[in-house]
Amino acid sequence: MNATNADIYEIAMGRWSRRLSRNFLDFVAAPSCGSLIDVGCGTGSLTLAAATRYPNAHVVGVDLIPDYLAEALLGAAPNVRFETGDASKLPFADDSFDTAFSQLLLNDLDGPAGAVSEMVRVTKPNGRIAASVWDRQGGLSFIRMFLDAAAVLAYPAGDALRSQIFDIPYQSEDALFDLWSDAGLRDVDTTTLSIRMDFLDFEDYWQSLLGAHSLIRDFFTQLDPEIALQVRTATERAYLGGKNDGRRSLVASAMAVRGFVGE
Incomplete structure (x- = not known):
């Protein structure tokens, strides 16, 4: 379905x-x-x-x-x-x-x-x-973790995406x-x-992230597979923070x- x-x-x-x-x-x-x-x-x-x-x-x-x-x-x-x-x-x-x-x-x-x-x-x-x-710019760390990784690893497209999402009127x-x-x-x-x-684990976080903004979803699905893996891995490391996978609670x-x- x-x-x-x-x-x-x-x-x-x-x-x-x-x-x-x-x-x-x-x-x-x-x-x-x-x-x-x-x-x-x-x-x-x-x-x-x-x-x-x-x-x-x-x-x-x-x-x-x-x-x-x-x-x-x-x-x-x-x-x-x-x-x-x-x-x-x-x-x-x-x-x-x-x-x-x-x-x-x-x-x-x-x-x-x-x-x-x-x-x-x-x-x-x-x-x-x-x-x-x-x-979005200062209060959504769950999006920023991904966008910062994308800005570096998928430059210049990732950097442009970060600017586009943060470039809002208010x-x-x-x-x-x-x-x-x-x-x-x-x-x-x-x-x-x-x-x-509150996220149950990284996979819960990842699914929420890709659904959070259509620009993020479209950007990631169109990335070269090797670069997409690098971006996901870097985002996962940021989510894990050196600890085992599991529940995380992030302020928004x-x-x-x-x-x-x-x-």
């Missing part, structure tokens, strides 16, 4: 986005009732976490990828619904929600400012808007603060959220921002 987009996402990031959701919702501090929208909900980690935390709220998850929504529906809660929609053109009227949030989406969009504008549009006056993004809390301020949001605040990524960090719609 061929793996679906949702299967790949769950292996690579789904388990970590669920863990991040708890910390992110603490930061969002949404009202315990009313209507909430999760923009770019993926397989529903944040949507379902919000529905569980706020059983008296109505939560809507929106995503463009049908595979993700099909996976999300498997765990649907009574106070949740999922809809297909584009973050840059949300299928909802103005002032439809009390809170809008988005997890791990903005740095994968061509026009993040447009998505933020749409979140503002569909949120009521004084409602809150929040988002989080992975700190690399700091200050950049997120400016994005929220430029959108007209008030009382803007930022923070860094940390979780732990995300940056988050929140603000309020004006009156």
